Amino acid sequence: xxxxxxxxxxxxxxxxxxxxxxxxxxxxxxxxxxxxxxxxxxxxxxxxxxxxxxxxxxxxxxxxxxxxxxxxxxxxxxxxxxxxxxxxxxxxxxxxxxxxxxxxxxxxxxxxxxxxxxxxxxxxxxxxxxxxxxxxxxxxxxxxxxxxxxxxxxxxxxxxxxxxxxxxxxxxxxxxxxxxxxxxxxxxxxxxxxxxxxxxxxxxxxxxxxxxxxxxxxxxxxxxxxxxxxxxxxxxxxxxxxxxxxxxxxxxxxxxxxxxxxxxxxxx
Amino acid sequence: xxxxxxxxxxxxxxxxxxxxxxxxxxxxxxxxxxxxxxxxxxxxxxxxxxxxxxxxxxxxxxxxxxxxxxxxxxxxxxxxxxxxxxxxxxxxxxxxxxxxxxxxxxxxxxxxxxxxxxxxxxxxxxxxxxxxxxxxxxxxxxxxxxxxxxxxxxxxxxxxxxxxxxxxxxxxxxxxxxxxxxxxxxxxxxxxxxxxxxxxxxxxxxxxxxxxxxxxxxxxxxxxxxxxxxxxxxxxxxxxxxxxxxxxxxxxxxxxxxxxxxxxxxxxxxxxxxxxxxxxxxxxxxxxxx
Ligand SMILES: Nc1ncnc2c1ncn2[C@@H]1O[C@H](COP(=O)(O)OP(=O)(O)OP(=O)(O)O)[C@@H](O)[C@H]1O
Ligand SMILES: Nc1ncnc2c1ncn2[C@@H]1O[C@H](COP(=O)(O)OP(=O)(O)OP(=O)(O)O)[C@@H](O)[C@H]1O
Ligand SMILES: [Mg+2]
Ligand SMILES: [Mg+2]
Numbered sequence: 001x002x003x004x005x006x007x008x009x010x011x012x013x014x015x016x017x018x019x020x021x022x023x024x025x026x027x028x029x030x031x032x033x034x035x036x037x038x039x040x041x042x043x044x045x046x047x048x049x050x051x052x053x054x055x056x057x058x059x060x061x062x063x064x065x066x067x068x069x070x071x072x073x074x075x076x077x078x079x080x081x082x083x084x085x086x087x088x089x090x091x092x093x094x095x096x097x098x099x100x101x102x103x104x105x106x107x108x109x110x111x112x113x114x115x116x117x118x119x120x121x122x123x124x125x126x127x128x129x130x131x132x133x134x135x136x137x138x139x140x141x142x143x144x145x146x147x148x149x150x151x152x153x154x155x156x157x158x159x160x161x162x163x164x165x166x167x168x169x170x171x172x173x174x175x176x177x178x179x180x181x182x183x184x185x186x187x188x189x190x191x192x193x194x195x196x197x198x199x200x201x202x203x204x205x206x207x208x209x210x211x212x213x214x215x216x217x218x219x220x221x222x223x224x225x226x227x228x229x230x231x232x233x234x235x236x237x238x239x240x241x242x243x244x245x246x247x248x249x250x251x252x253x254x255x256x257x258x259x260x261x262x263x264x265x266x267x268x
Numbered sequence: 269x270x271x272x273x274x275x276x277x278x279x280x281x282x283x284x285x286x287x288x289x290x291x292x293x294x295x296x297x298x299x300x301x302x303x304x305x306x307x308x309x310x311x312x313x314x315x316x317x318x319x320x321x322x323x324x325x326x327x328x329x330x331x332x333x334x335x336x337x338x339x340x341x342x343x344x345x346x347x348x349x350x351x352x353x354x355x356x357x358x359x360x361x362x363x364x365x366x367x368x369x370x371x372x373x374x375x376x377x378x379x380x381x382x383x384x385x386x387x388x389x390x391x392x393x394x395x396x397x398x399x400x401x402x403x404x405x406x407x408x409x410x411x412x413x414x415x416x417x418x419x420x421x422x423x424x425x426x427x428x429x430x431x432x433x434x435x436x437x438x439x440x441x442x443x444x445x446x447x448x449x450x451x452x453x454x455x456x457x458x459x460x461x462x463x464x465x466x467x468x469x470x471x472x473x474x475x476x477x478x479x480x481x482x483x484x485x486x487x488x489x490x491x492x493x494x495x496x497x498x499x500x501x502x503x504x505x506x507x508x509x510x511x512x513x514x515x516x517x518x519x520x521x522x523x524x525x526x527x528x529x530x531x532x533x534x535x536x537x538x539x540x541x542x543x544x545x546x547x548x549x550x551x552x553x554x555x556x557x558x
Contacts, residue, residue, distance in 0.1 A: 014424070019416070043428030043456045089427045089454065092367035144282070147366040147450065148311030148483075170427070173453035174366065176483050177527040179311045181537050188536065203428075203456050206486070206529040210536055233531070247457040248531050249486030251513065255531045 002069045003030035004197050005054065005165055010063035012049050023049040025221040026063070031165070034191055036198040038208040038229070040244065041218030047201045048089055051167045054199070055086045067165070082112040085158035089169040089201075091151035095142040101150075102128075102138025105157045114162055127156040132182055147174040155183060159190065167199045172207065184211055205248045209233055217241050236262065272445050272477035273299045273322065276337030280317055280501075283331045291317060292501045294336070299445070302475040304468075306488040306509075308524070309498035315481045316366055319447045322479075323363055324353040341444065358388045362443040364451045366481075368431040372422040378402075378433055379418035382440075389441040405436040408466055410459050427454035435463055442474055449481045464491050485528050489513055494555075497521045499546050507553025517553070519545035 012024040024046040031037045039047050053060045059074035066072065072080065088094035095104055105124045109115055115123050125135030131152035142150050151174045158166050168187075172180040188211065190196045200212060208215055208229065215232040217225040217240065225238040236242045246262045248255075280292035292314045299305045307315050320326040324345065327334050338345040340361065345353065357363070365371040373381060382405075383398035393401075399418055406414040409432040422430050431454045438446060446467070452460040464487065470476050482488050488495060488509070495512045497505040497520065505518040516522045519542055527537040 021416075041456065043432075043454065043459050044426040048426060090367050090369045093370040144284075146312040146316055152311075170454060174311065174450060174483065176309060176311050177485065177524055177529070177537075178539065180483075181527050181529075181539055184536055185539075203454070203460070204484075204529075205457065206531045209531050209533050210529045230533075233533070244457055245531070247461050249457070249460075249484060249490050250531055251486050251489055251525070251528050252530060252532075258532055 001032065003066075004033045004035075004068055005031040005199070006064075006066035007050075007054075008064045008066070010050075010053065010060045010065060012046070012053060012058075013061045022221055024053070024060075027221075027223045028063075029216055029223060029226055031197050031199060033164075033197055034195040035214070036187075036191065036200055036212050038212035038215045039199060039201045039218060040203065040205060040208060040215060041224075042220065042240075043203075045218040046221040047218055048169055051086060051169050051199065051201060054165075054167060055084055056080070078112070082108075082161055083164045084167070085161050085163040085165070086167045087154050087158045087169060087171045091147055091154055091174055092142065094154050095150055097142055100139050100141055101145065101153045105138070105153065105160055108157060108161045112161055114160070123160060127160040128153070130159070130186055131156045132179055148176070148179065151175060152179070152183065159186075163196070165197045165199070167201070169201045170203070171200070173202075173204070180207070187211070205233075205245060206250070217244070233258075270301060270342065271298045271339065272301050272303075272341055273297075273479065274337070274339040275318065275322065276339070278318065278321065278336035278338070279334070280314070280321065280326070281333045283333070290501065295498070295501070295503055297496050297503065297506070299477040299479050301444070301477050302471055303494065304471055304478045304480055304492050306480045306482060306492035306495045307498060308482060308485065308488055308495060309504075309520075310500065311483075313498045314501045315498060316449055319363060319449055319479070319481065322447060323357055323361065324348075324350070358385060359441050360443055361445045361447070362438040362441065364434055364438045364446070364448040366449040368434045368454065369422055369427065371434055372430060374422055377419055377421055378425070382418065382433075382437060385437045385440055401440070402436070405440055406433070409433075409436050410462050411436075428456070428459065431455060432459070432463065435466075439466065439470060442470075443476060444474075445477045445479070446470070447479045447481075450483065451480075452482070452484065452487060460487070467491075485513075485524065497524070502547075503550055504546070504548070505551040505553075507551075508555045511553040511555070515553075517551035519548055521551075 008028050010027045014021040056076040102124050106120055109120045124138050128135050128137055133152055212229045215229050216223055219240050225241050242262045246259055275297050278292050278295040281288050281290050321334055326332045382402040386398045387393050403414040411417055411432055492509050495509050496503050499520045505521045516525050
């Protein structure tokens with residue numbers, strides 16, 4: 001089966017000459033339909049840059065990005081724009097401060113022609129309720145919401161667009177673990193029922209362990225390891241992956257044991 | 269040890285949207301010198317608004333109605349003039365805001381903004397001297413190409429780099445109270461460990477008091493001396509960190525602990541619907557109260 005998303009030798013350089021920043025260096029990976037690929041790694045290693053290229057915010061410097069068997073042009077069609085959605089890293093600044101959050105969600109429905117016109121406010125309220133917010137929050141501006149409430153609005157907005165691939169950039173960093181569990185379950189259900197695919201960018205390795213099919217580990221713009229989730233956590237091949245897992249803050253004793261077995265780097 | 273911050277019976281209401289909404293129903297908490305206190309709890313329960321009230325920011329919003337006692341180093345904050353309160357911000361009291369990108373100004377370089385922060389304490393500081401100090405501070409949060417970062421605009425940096433800039437700024441003027449609202453969300457775990465150590469050292473060395481807001485219970489367990497758990501604008505449990513983690517007494521705290529995803533796997537946690545018990549009276553552990 002052709003993968004839904006394919007990256008082949010993708011690189012991105014900002015600026016030029018001695019001050020150039022090589023944000024992404026020769027990265028290749030696939031995401032199958034219905035798959036959740038976690039992207040983890042160093043801060044500043046190019047994860048958000050990668051997300052922006054897949055979305056078409058800016059083009060890659062070299063390499064190819066394929067979606068559903070076709071090369072993705074830098075200028076995207078309306079169809080591409082509705083098929084690929086992004087939940088941005090900064091919940092508070094990713095929403096238009098001048099619009100009510102309901103209007104922000106509705107905008108996507110209007111542009112992509114989702115649902116009957118008369119039905120759209122109901123869809124907006126339903127989308128809010130699915131992420132645990134009261135429907136009447138739609139009248140509020142982002143400034144009248146908490147960090148985690150904004151983050152949930154951003155998720156609701158992306159999911160309401162009936163896309164096929166959702167790129168989630170730190171989607172649950174501002175949520176308490178109970179609300180987080182609820183949101184993760186919602187994502188899981190959509191994946192099962194509608195075959196949605198996710199690129200799940202996060203620093204929270206405990207979440208990754210429980211939701212991802214595969215994990216891609218980034219460092220300094222490069223993909224250093226990519227494998228099934230279980231293999232990454234139980235038998236990491238690269239020192240950096242081991243260091244990362246060894247530094248995860250944990251709450252339970254059996255977690256400490258796993259961590260210590262890895263951080264020593266003495267794995268068999 | 270004396271309290272650096274004391275919040276007594278804090279209430280907050282907002283006018284608008286759907287009439288009056290009550291957000292804080294009488295919150296009391298304290299942070300002593302050299303102590304790290306965590307405030308954890310539900311998304312939307314009132315953690316960030318509490319921080320903004322301590323800074324005197326929410327009081328400037330016409331739709332907000334704030335009542336309750338606020339004391340900083342024994343001084344009644346409510347009796348300060350607006351200018352006096354403002355003068356504390358960024359010097360004696362500093363804050364790391366929840367969204368790093370929106371707390372930086374998009375049209376100035378990091379270097380310019382850093383110099384401005386340093387000049388709050390030291391108005392005559394030259395730009396060269398400011399850049400040098402900023403460079404050292406950035407190094408301490410694992411930013412090694414600090415020359416590039418100082419000449420960059422926020423949009424040219426990653427989420428975690430901006431977050432580290434904001435952390436370095438907050439520590440720059442040796443505050444006596446540091447309020448950190450979700451400071452590690454955009455950091456990988458190794459950088460996060462390093463910034464926590466930095467804050468830890470600051471507490472040990474200068475007796476800074478830290479109020480630490482976080483959803484990451486693993487971090488809280490490793491970093492905090494005491495924990496306050498908040499649910500819907502009420503403190504539901506408080507006590508020393510080991511007591512909260514080993515013997516959580518309140519139904520909400522127990523539900524939180526049970527929902528922490530584990531690095532050992534096991535899938536997503538089951539959600540129990542015992543939400544009515546979340547409104548039970550507060551549980552106070554020995555040593556939890558000053
Ligand atoms: N518009 C830009 N102009 C110049 N440099 C940029 C730009 N955007 C990103 N960079 C640089 O590219 C590198 C990768 O940034 P990116 O935001 O992709 O990192 P990240 O992996 O998402 O990190 P984090 O986990 O901290 O969010 C960084 O060094 C950053 O400074
Ligand atoms: N300007 C405002 N007008 C009306 N309601 C507001 C306003 N600002 C915040 N609120 C409400 O106050 C409550 C507390 O918000 P706060 O930002 O303190 O939450 P929080 O505990 O920090 O949550 P999170 O963990 O999601 O950041 C929220 O339910 C929010 O919707
Ligand atoms: Mg990023
Ligand atoms: Mg908050």
